[in-house]
Amino acid sequence: TTTYKICLLPGDGIGPEIIAEGVKVLNAVGAEYDTAFEYADALIGGAAIDETGEPLPAATLDAARASGAVLLAAVGGPKWDTTDPNAPRPEQGLLGIRKELGLYTNLRPVQIFNALADASTLRPEIVDGVDMMIVRELTGGLYFGRRERFYDEPAAGVDGAPGQRAYDTLEYSEYEIERIARQAFEIARKRRGKVTSVDKANVLETSRLWREIVHRVHDEAYADVELEDLLVDNTAMQLINRPADFDVVVTENMFGDILSDEAAQITGSLGMLASASLGDGVALYEPSHGSAPDIAGRGIANPLAQILSVEMMLRYSFDMADAADDIRRAVTEVLDEGWRTGDIKDAETPVDHVVGTERMGDLVVAHL
């Protein structure tokens, strides 16, 4: 029996409910594949603020570092919304763990389950065949650059009066771009062999450096992969216009934040999308959706994105591709049989096929 340690970060809102279903699926898969998963629970986000005053306590980082992989649910909620710049905020936990664990590659697969093809607000013929992987740089750029606010600066107010001024810095170094580019090309080789590199090279110096390095890496080591450059504004259009044309999309942190959510929405089923954040050590897996505080504690949240983040964990951290395939097949079958949580049901879903969080987890386990 192989043993893997997993750090569980339930976080806020629906987090505790959905992560329980991820664990359920892990245990079922473990039994099947003679693998034992050991869990260590830790605090992050609002839950951590409430208990320790900090969104990312040192004990959480220790637990993450001592594990083979981290399974996160979701952080945040109105309880911790604040305009006080010095107050701790749940997202700082998320940004902090990305930085501390060096998780520079965020993988956001965008796929459509056949059973849910009608959920998209796009026409069926446009979303047919959508299958892309967004590769977002996750530890650089505007997210982690120097930022400051100045009060009562001369001429920063109206009519040259004193006022406030603020800045953020978008910064990238060659090695940060090179390593994310390599990731994108490696992934493209295992897919349809095409990379779209997104930048704003007609305006930003960081984008011009980005484009230069991506092309150097391509020409030196990945000439077999097709590479195209696309400006970020044009990409925002083409994702709607011809989403099925994209294979791997690689871009910097902020563009990736915007475009990966846009691409996710194209599927119409946010509750089905998982993500992986990889670095050189332990990796982190989480659903793409948020903590949905409005439905927390009611047992109705959709656990499938969390379960699919377990699929990614098995694939990328534990080299258990067969077990990962089993999970995907099980989820597909459950959907094909017509089972739905509230967020993915439609007018045609029979009332007795709308299920809660636990039941959905049980159904997936039953199909493993």
Add this chain to the structure above:
Amino acid sequence: TTTYKICLLPGDGIGPEIIAEGVKVLNAVGAEYDTAFEYADALIGGAAIDETGEPLPAATLDAARASGAVLLAAVGGPKWDTTDPNAPRPEQGLLGIRKELGLYTNLRPVQIFNALADASTLRPEIVDGVDMMIVRELTGGLYFGRRERFYDEPAAGVDGAPGQRAYDTLEYSEYEIERIARQAFEIARKRRGKVTSVDKANVLETSRLWREIVHRVHDEAYADVELEDLLVDNTAMQLINRPADFDVVVTENMFGDILSDEAAQITGSLGMLASASLGDGVALYEPSHGSAPDIAGRGIANPLAQILSVEMMLRYSFDMADAADDIRRAVTEVLDEGWRTGDIKDAETPVDHVVGTERMGDLVVAHL
């Protein structure tokens, strides 16, 4: 007879062809409303680089400043694409004139002509009723902040080797945010009374300042307008999910670049969307689409976005709302009669209703 001076900037690609149709419509409207338009042609973009070596010659700025409004067509093309950071680029002409004329407000109306409702890749029931105004800050942020590239910086390369590093600066002052917020609220009052302010306040300091100032301006002077904050990633989703819910969307320069193109694509008819760039002096009007070098010189480009930018010019610069309404009505009628240029035709368009650039301009004039 009132006389207005208009500076014409045909630019590159299809620019000269479509601007001619804009002028045709202006002349027809002038005759109707006892108004004389005087034109001064000037160079910008690639055309200016070819003739003078600079994308924005001083003579062009002089001509713009001496006019009552500027009508631009489009700039750019593969001829001037370059990786040389020191070579002049056509877009510098566009960015330069925005900055020099202080055009801090970019208005991008997003509307769907009934006759073209099927052009969207979104389902008809989702785009039904889409009518929003994107208000993009146009002279601040990452576009105009300090930027630099460093060569052979220690540790900027792979494995701590020397490499390159670059940064761009996202900066905003209170007065820059205040004036664009006022514009958005003023516009909302003439529309459905709702403003969505888009930022990334959970990460960026400039966004936190943005949100603070937008709310101060709202509470002080526009409490009658409904104001909501939306994070940029969520906005990228909601534009696809429920586009008809948006009225006025106000945001900073780079977010506005991305979101206004995403919103434009939702209509499916880029060739129909105009924009206005306003400051405290002379304003500039242009189509939202580019210079389409692939079809330049063939007489087939769609002049309607250019003609609709003339509509905006009459409305915002010359206070000729009736004449502007005439143009919109004429364009609507031409489309309702089934006339199409190549970019907006579909499988149902009869061959004899597909027309070229000049004929489309003539049709609009005939309906005035």
